[in-house]
Amino acid sequence: MAPKSKPQKKTTKSTVASGSNAIEKQQQFSLQWPSFSTLMPASDLELAPLLPDQILTISNFWTFNLCKEYVKFLAGLPLTTTPGKPKRGEAARVNDRFQLDDPDFAERLWSGTALKELILGVGADEQQRLWGGKVLGLNSNIRIYRYSQGQFFDQHYDDANNVTFLASNSQSPIPARTTWTLLLYLTSPKTGCKGGETVFYPDPTSRREAAPPPIVADLEVGMALLHRHGNDCLLHEGREVTQGEKWVIRSDLCVKR
Numbered sequence: 001m002a003p004k005s006k007p008q009k010k011t012t013k014s015t016v017a018s019g020s021n022a023i024e025k026q027q028q029f030s031l032q033w034p035s036f037s038t039l040m041p042a043s044d045l046e047l048a049p050l051l052p053d054q055i056l057t058i059s060n061f062w063t064f065n066l067c068k069e070y071v072k073f074l075a076g077l078p079l080t081t082t083p084g085k086p087k088r089g090e091a092a093r094v095n096d097r098f099q100l101d102d103p104d105f106a107e108r109l110w111s112g113t114a115l116k117e118l119i120l121g122v123g124a125d126e127q128q129r130l131w132g133g134k135v136l137g138l139n140s141n142i143r144i145y146r147y148s149q150g151q152f153f154d155q156h157y158d159d160a161n162n163v164t165f166l167a168s169n170s171q172s173p174i175p176a177r178t179t180w181t182l183l184l185y186l187t188s189p190k191t192g193c194k195g196g197e198t199v200f201y202p203d204p205t206s207r208r209e210a211a212p213p214p215i216v217a218d219l220e221v222g223m224a225l226l227h228r229h230g231n232d233c234l235l236h237e238g239r240e241v242t243q244g245e246k247w248v249i250r251s252d253l254c255v256k257r
């Protein structure tokens with residue numbers, strides 16, 4: 001029998017992927033993602049501001065055991081090392097990645113976890129202001145990153161992208177736009193990963209002001225981090241991993257266009 005994590009190639013298509021500043025080839029695979037066994041209910045979780053209105057985190061979004069199971073599963077995927085020399089306009093980033101278009105997994109990550117409830121729980125008016133429109137769910141462009149010792153993601157801004165959103169309850173695709181980046185950390189110092197923090201650099205409020213101190217998101221197993229992107233994106237980076245491995249699942253919040 002084929003290993004559980006071996007991707008079954010469905011079709012290959014070239015699209016403009018919504019990775020930061022990158023136009024990449026994106027392939028459509030069908031993966032046997034492990035099920036989300038026990039997760040904390042939304043009532044026990046909170047969207048906590050790391051920087052109000054700009055960077056929010058959800059601790060324990062995934063359990064330690066689920067993260068462990070996913071790292072094992074994802075390690076079986078054919079990740080490819082990104083070239084050290086970026087194309088013009090791209091951030092230097094050295095990590096191993098796997099990217100796929102998977103509307104079913106995006107939907108599970110949205111509805112099969114506390115995410116939908118927490119995001120929509122802010123209320124209708126606040127939804128518009130905070131998330132930038134009527135939230136539809138998560139971008140089906142799923143990116144998996146593995147950073148080993150010495151790997152990093154240099155300072156950059158994440159682009160907003162126009163995408164078509166396939167709702168599970170509708171046949172017709174909905175024109176959508178990404179507004180926030182979602183990062184889900186599967187490892188931390190508890191799993192032997194040192195370094196790798198995601199660091200944000202807020203702009204000074206005026207030309208005469210000194211730049212505010214950087215905001216450091218320390219790795220936490222199972223923590224989700226959301227940050228505004230597109231025009232409102234803060235300069236940020238994934239610091240170099242100095243020991244062990246950092247694993248991240250990335251998607252984006254999509255709103256109706």
Ligand SMILES: O=C(O)CCC(=O)C(=O)O
Nearest residue numbers: 020153158198237238250
């Ligand atoms: O891995 C990180 O900490 C940051 C990743 C990132 O900035 C991105 O995916 O655009």
Ligand SMILES: [Fe+2]
Nearest residue numbers: 020157158236
């Ligand atoms: Fe980024």
